[in-house]
Amino acid sequence: MHDFEAVIGLEIHVELSTASKIFCSCPTTFGAEVNTQCCPVCLGLPGSLPAMNRKAVEYTVKTGLALNCRIAQHTWFDRKNYFYPDLPKAYQVSQQDAPLCTGGCLEIPMGEKGTKKVGINRVHLEEEVGKSLHAGETIIDAVYSLLDYNRAGIPLIEIVTEPDIRSAEEAQVFLESLRNIVRYIEVSDCKMQEGSLRCDANISLRPKGSTVFGTKTEIKNLNSFRAVRRALEYEIKRQAGVLKDGLAVEAETRHWDEQKGITIAMRSKEHASYYRCFADPNLVPLDLAAEWIGQMEAELPELPGARRQRFIDGYGLPEYDAQVLTSSKEMADFFEEVVKGYNDPKTVSNWIMTDILRHVKDQDEETEGIPLAPASLVELLQLIEQGTINRNQAKEIVLPEMFEDGKSPRQIVKEKGLEQISDTSQLEGVIASVLEANPDVVQDYLGGREKVMGFLVGQVLKETKGKANPRLVNEMIREKLKQ
Amino acid sequence: MSVTKQEIKRLGEMIYLDLTDGESVRFADLLNLVLKKADDLLSGLKDKPLRHISQLRNRMREDGVGIPLPKEKVLANAAETQDGCFRVPRILED
Amino acid sequence: MTIAGMSVVEILEGQQRGEFTPEEVLRAHLDRIEAEDVGAFLRLCPKGSPGKGLLQGVPVALGDEVCTEGVETTAGSRILSGFVPPYQATLVGKLEGAGAAVVGKTNLTEFGLSFAMEDALFQRTQNPWRSGTTPGGAAGGAAAAVAAGQAPAAVASDTGGDVRIPASFCGVVGFTPTYGRISRYGVIQHAPSLTQVGLLAQKVRDIALLLKVLAGEDPQDATTLPGELPDFLEKPGEPGSWRIGIAPEAYRSCAGGDVYQATEELWQRAAEELGWQLVEVDMSWLDLAQVARRLIAAAESSSSLGRYDGVRYGYRAKDAQDMRELFSRTRAEGFGEGVKGEMLLGTYILGDQAHYEAYYLQALRARNLVYKSIKDLWQQVDLILTPTTPRPAGEGETPLEIFTGPSNLGGLPAISLPCRLVGGLPVGVQLIAPAGEEGRLLRAAHVLEKMIDFASSRNGGGQRA
C-alpha cells in the first residue's frame, strides 16, 4: 500500500429543493403515490415543451458561488441523448458545453493536518430521471420493471471535483463538507437515503511521486458516507493488488455491494455511449448580468468556514469546538440561540458537544436538527446556575426527559420533585440531627481533618433524598461547627 | 470516407433501431449522398456556429406548484401498466 | 356562392349579415368533405362552434401534429397510432377561445420530415387541382382541405416549407410567421429550432385574422415572442414604397423554366403596376442553406424522436423479452423508412466528435452565414421575392424546399401566394420579410394578391378539376 497513491475524483448529484420541477409546475414532494406528480412536460409527451424554473438556476448559481466558482455570463442547455426507460424524452437536459459554474474549490478540514483544498471542476444544472422499480432480487434477475415518473424533472445539480482527493477518508470528509455547505445555503436537504444526494467516485492508483494518471474505475451505488469510504478503501486495496501482480486495471464501471463489502464490475467503459450532445432549441440561453450574480452572492448566508472563524474570534471557543459546532447549520444555529439566552459560550459548547450530541447521535444518522428548543437548554442551564438542580440531576434525569417528551426543564424538575432545598430553615433541623448522630466525625473535623466534610454533606443529602443544595449544606455545616 | 452497411447497423444500435440488411444498404447510400453534398458545400466555413435562432434570453418561470395530471390520464396511453406504474420487460444492462 | 369554398372573411361577413349560422357553416364544410374525398383528413372531430370571438363559426383544420385533448393525434406516424393526448396545444385553446370550430386532423408526411406527400403513411392525399397528383408536403392534407373548400383555414407546422410548399401546389395562401410568434406548445415537432407554426387559407386577410388570434407569448413555450403584437394588416400599405430583393441567376439555376418565367413576369408586373423597386441581390447560398437545414433537421430529429420507445404511449412491439428488444423492435416496426433514414443521418453527424465537427457544427456555421447574409440584405431591400417551389406538383431534381428552407434557418416570416398555373397546376410566389415584420409582409402580400387576382386567372387558366 505504501508504494501507491490514490487519485480520486467525485461526481455528486444533488436534487434541489424547489417546490416545483425544473420544467413544469409538478410538485417535488418525496414519497408521493407513484405517478401522481406528472404532467405532459415531465412525462415527455409529444409536443410538450420545457419552461425553466428560475429558482433552479438561482440555486445552481448559489451553489457555485459557495464553492468559489466562476459563474458563466452566457450559458445554455444541451440535450444529452441516451435510451433508458426512466428517461422520458430519451434525452436529459443538461449542460455539457457551457456549465453555469466552473473552476471552484472547497477547503476541507483534515484534523491535525490542517485543511486541504479540493478543486471543483464544474457545477451544472440538469434534470432528474424517473425511477425504475425492479421485480426481483436485483436488476439482473428481475422479470419486469415498473416505472414511476414522480421524480422525473426534479432539478438536479451535478458537482464534479478535480482529481485532487488522495484517500478514502478525504473523500468522506469532502462529501460531508460539501453536504454541509449545500445545506447551509438551503438549496437541498441532501438526504442520501432519499437519494437527494448521490455520489459516484472515479479512482486510480499511481506509484508515489508519479505525476501520470493510472487507469481509473468508476464506482457507483455509494448511498452513504460510510459506503463512500468503505468502497474506496476496498477499491484502493483491489487496484493495488492488481498492480502488484503486474496486471492492468480495467477501465470500467464498478458497483459497490454494500452487503458483501466489495465492488463488482458492471460494464466496460469502452462501450460507454457517446451522448450526441447539442443545444436544446426549446430553451433559450441565459445571459447572466454581473449585477444579478452579485445579488445572488449577497443573498448567500455565512458559510461554514467563515462561521467557524467567527466562533473562535467572537465567542473565544477553541478551534475544535468551533469545528464541531459549525459542522451543521442546525447545530451552529442552535448554539448561537442558546448563547443569546445564556451568555457563557464555553459552557454551552461543552453541553452541546458532549451530552446533547450523544443524544442526537443515538438517533438517525441524517437527522441534522437538534430536537430541542434552544430556550429549553437556556432554562436548564439557568436552573443549574440558580441552584435549583445540580449538574448531575440535569444530565442524568432532566436532559433525557427533555429529549423524550419535549417537556420544559422546569416542568420536569417540578414533576420529579427535583428542586433542591435551599431554604436554610428546612435544612437546619436535618443538619442538627446529622451532626448529633456522628459525633466522632464532627470531632475529626474539628481536629483539622476537613476532608470528612464530604461525608457530612453526603449524609444530609441522603436524608433529603438528594434535594438539598450541597453548596448551601456545606456552608451551613461549616458555620455551625465554627460556633 | 464512405459510410458502410456495418456503420449504419452500429448507428441503428445507438438509437435502438433494428435494421434489415436491405435497409442498411439503402441508408448507407442515402447518407453517402447527403454527406458528399455536405462535404462539398460546408467544409471550410469559418463563421461562428449559430446555436440558437431565438434572440430571446433568460426566459424563466417562477417556482410555483400547479396541478399534475390525474394518475389515470398519466397511464391512459400506456401499453402495459401495473400497480399504478408503467410496466416494461426486464432491463438488461449493456 | 356555396358556403364551402368561402374565405374566412366571407364566412364571418355572411354570418354577420345573417345569411347563415355557424352550424350551417360547419355542416356545409362537413358535407364538402364527404362529397369530395381528396384524403385530406385523417379524422374528423367536429364539436360545433364553441362561442363568440374573432373567428366565430369558422371551421379550422389542424395538422395531425397538433395535440388535441381527447382526440387521437399521430403526427402521421404509426408509432403514435392510438395516442390520445391528455392535453391540448396552446393554439387549439386560442382558436376555440376565438369561436373557431376545429373540424378535424389533416394528413401529413411522417412527423413532417418529408416534403413529398407521396411518403405519407396512412393515406394518399390528392391535389384537388388534379386527381392522382401530389398536393405537396408535409402539410399536404391541410393544403388540400383548404383548396377543396373543406375548411377555410388550417394550422400546421413548418420546418422548411411544409406549409408553403403544399400551398404553392394547391393554389392557396401559406404563411409562416417569425420564429416564436405562435406557440409551439402541444405541436409535435422533430426539429424545434426550425419549426414555426404555419397557417393556410385562401386569402391574405384570412391569414392576418388567424395570426391575430394565435400570436402571442405563451409561458409554456420559452421561445414565444413577448411584447406588443405588430399591426398585421389593418394599416393601409404604401404599395409604391417597397424595395424588393430578387436573385434572378440563383432562381434560374434552381427553378424550372416555366416557374422562373412566371416569377419574373410577376416581379416585372409588380414593378410596373405597383411601383415596387426591384433590387438584384446575391443568394448564392441557396444550396448551402438547403444542406445545412437538412443536417440540422436530421440531427434534431434523431434526438426529438427518441421518446417514441413504447414505454409510456404509442406503438409497442409485441412479446419483447427485455428492454433492448422492446426499444429496438418498437422503433423498427413503428417508424417508416424516411424517418429512419433521417434519424440515422442525424445520429451519424452527432455520433462522434469528428462527425460533429465536420457536419453538425459546420451546418451551424452555415446557418449563421445564411442568417447574416439575409440580415445584410435588409440594408438594401424591404422584402425578398422568390418562387415558392422550383416546380409545380411533380417530379424533379431540385429539393422542393430550396426556396422555403432559408426562412426557417433564419426564423423569418414568409408567405406563399398562388401566382399562376403552370401546365394546369398552380405555382406560388414567396415573399420573405425581416424577423418581426409580419405586418409589412402581409400588407405587401395583400397588395400583390390583388394584383395577381388568382381567382380570375384560375378561370382563365382552367378551373380546378
Ligand SMILES: [Mg+2]
Ligand atoms: Mg449528470
Ligand SMILES: [Zn+2]
Ligand atoms: Zn410535470
